Amino acid sequence: MPSPADRLVRTRRKSGRTTGHPLPRTEFAALRRQLDDLHTGTGAAVALAGEPGIGKTTLISALAAQGRAHTLTVVAASGRTGTGPPVVVGAEPTLVLLDDVHLLDTAHRDQMQLLIELTTTAPVLLVLAYRDRQLSRGAAAVLSRAAARGQLTQHRLGPLDLGQTRELLGDRPDLTRLHAEGDGNPLYLQLLAAADAQAMTDAHLILLGELAELADRELRVAQAAAVLRTPGPVELLAAVAGLDVTETLSALDTLTELDLMRPVQLLPRFAFRHDVVRRFVYAQIGPSQRLAAHRRVETELLARGAPVTQRAHHIARALDTGRPEQLPVLIDAARSTMHDAPADALEWLEAALQVLPEGDDRWYEAQVLALRAQLLRGGRCDVQQLVHTFLPRAIRIPGGDFSSTMAVAVRVRRIQGRHAEASVLIREGLAALRGTTHPSTPSTAVAMHTELAALALDRLDQEAARLNAREAATIARQHGDRLGEAAAVAQMAMAHLLAADSDAADRAADVAADLVDTTPDSSVVTNLPALYLVGATEDALHRFTEAQRHLSRGAEEARRTGQRFILPAILTSLGAVELQRGLLDRAGRTLEEAAELLEPEGTSTARASVAALLALVRYWQDSDREAAAMIALGDQALALIRDQGPAEDAIVPCLLADLLIKVAEPERGRRLMLDALGGPEMPRIAPPNRSRWYEALSMAALRMGDKRDASRWVDLAEASVRNLSVSRQGFLMRARMRLYAARGETSPALADAEQAVECFAGRGLDLDLCRTMAAAGTVLVDAGRTDDARAWLGRAAALAEQCGSARLVDRVRRQQSRLAPDASTRGGDPLAVLTERERQIADLVSRGMTSVEVAHGLFLSVRTVDTHLGRIYRKLGVSNRASLARTMLRSHTTTPAGEPR
Structure with missing residues (x-):
């Protein structure tokens, strides 16, 4: 039966409820060692500092359970009770736990000092826990002096990592988002996870306890700050709270001392210690009180000449039907913040639509803008209603910017893989643009032609892609649309690559990268698909370092603004890049986040791509994962795209086929790959990508013992890499290395291995570099060239560890174990093969x-x-x-x- 500590160390979920916190593992391990030391007569004093809710009390509780399991005397106290530190004689091994030290009054500090000194002469382990921001100067002085004398060890508890958050909350589709939003703090994570639940949790009770300690004045100021949402001037806070400035400042002093609120920046403004706390305080305000507060805020902001984006939030929460002038404020604010916060824009527009009369020009305007916000958020949208009902009427409204909504709809549908629907939207969108003169019309035309180029690339129609990309780039350049030009030039680079003109593709990619690199984030968010296209193009050109930089920037901005429509596509490309670079742990996290975002409504093609890439990541990460489990992951991916067209689903079956060949099902993998690619000439995939799959087919042939067939695939690979980048030639060289090795021709095999390493090295293909070195080492071991093999395998082992590939580590270790020990290891440690x-x-x-x-x-x-x-x-x-x-x-x-x- 597990001990109490076992139950505390690992969080388990029963009936959807959390039963404990994951512990800070490093600190808990250190404290357990100090518990063991008590039996030898050695005492110690340890201080645990950290944010509210970070897990200090949980750690103390777990340690108390451990102490009792060790049959120690356990004495626990808390500064919150006012009783102060306990009196301990110290004759027997004793564990003393003192929580909430920041609440100790002056009279008890000397007792704490005596306890610290006692640990230097008696078998006493003293553990002190406190919130460092609330620690008094006197208590801080006691702890500081003890630390300076070496009597006290200090630990600051940090946030949970993603794995510990999973232990706390369980596996859930929004786990990554909750982890980031809660900053890894267990208290905030539990509050966020329970946001939709009615039941009161321990986390709610903790914050209710903090609010219960507030006097009426402090509570009014805290509630006013919660309604304001963003830190405002003290004068505004006072007006909303119904207090004068002096009273408000005094209340803020108290709230700061209690660490409910903290000063921000250099201005005299204050914010809650975390937005989760603000939301909790807001939720405790009564409905009528909340309505009145929002109206007071809006009145004050109007009098101060605040921008519409500040007023809109309060208008939407307390819309006054007797003030029709508020409706244009909501619409203007939504248009202004559309790309920075589409969720806010949608909330404001929905508030306006509840009041606007149907059929009014502003009603059509709000409907089209709401659809755009919904698309940007990644939600579902009735595009047919947009095209045939709202847009024809709205586009005639003077000064309206509605064509941009059509551009967003086209991008969303194409990114989702709904190519036929995207094509129809483009035709209808370009037709609707004719004769319009709104300033956004050129940018929309750029987006439409860029998307036509993307659709042509999917069909491997190089000429149509080039013409549409050139048209888009020309329009963008004429109208100063730098992001539109970057997206178009990136598509031109892809067209050049499709035509096997690597130099022209690289030059175009340089131009596209320069355009986005010189565009600030505030502008980039208006066209995140441009950043995605630049990163995806660099991925296709094997410029992995640049691709990772641009895709990471795109993911960060998409998360920050809430533009979820583009985030899964960015993350999928980023995960593929990280896989190629050998950043396996990072790739796994990235692809898991993409899978979470796609789970509710992602298209089958997008979900299949993520599943296939994750199967490959897991293959390289875990050498002990059974082949059946890997194949099951791949089969799930394949099942998702069975109803798709051949052009859309080629990459997923190829990834699965490659996996099958690796896990000893070469015949099935060969059939699947050739079916997906349309036969040996691979007409369904771009020529630059063929060398990789020819190498896989060559490996399949060798595993089936057919050297002649392997030679045929090598010849086709050689033909496919002419005029292509050096990195793509690496796949050919590695295929030839294996073929020569199978024929027993070690020297030419090694020569090709060296060329393959040169092709992969320095270009970000670390996983392929490691695989090549490991394979070359195996060839040398088989040939009996142990000294050369030792050098190759040593480099491969280091890189495999760096990549986090347990499979490659094991593969290299097995080959190293076949080597005779050299002079440096002979007679040495027999455990040298272990990590x-x-x-x-x-x-x-x-x-x-x-x-x-x-x-x-x-x-x-x-x-x-x-x-x-x-x-x-x-x-x-x-x-x-x-x-x-x-x-x-x-x-x-x-x-x-x-x-x-």
């Missing part, structure tokens, strides 16, 4: 610890421990724990003195 983590686990298991005990001690899952144990057995050539223990014992007794183990 640091594997050596740590092997040492604990050899002492008789179970997998559960090892997992508990190292804060790992039992499955992870067993996975590591399987690798240890293979590397050391042992079959069970007893054999492992004997091997570890021999290592300890035969390692020369002074040498590291």
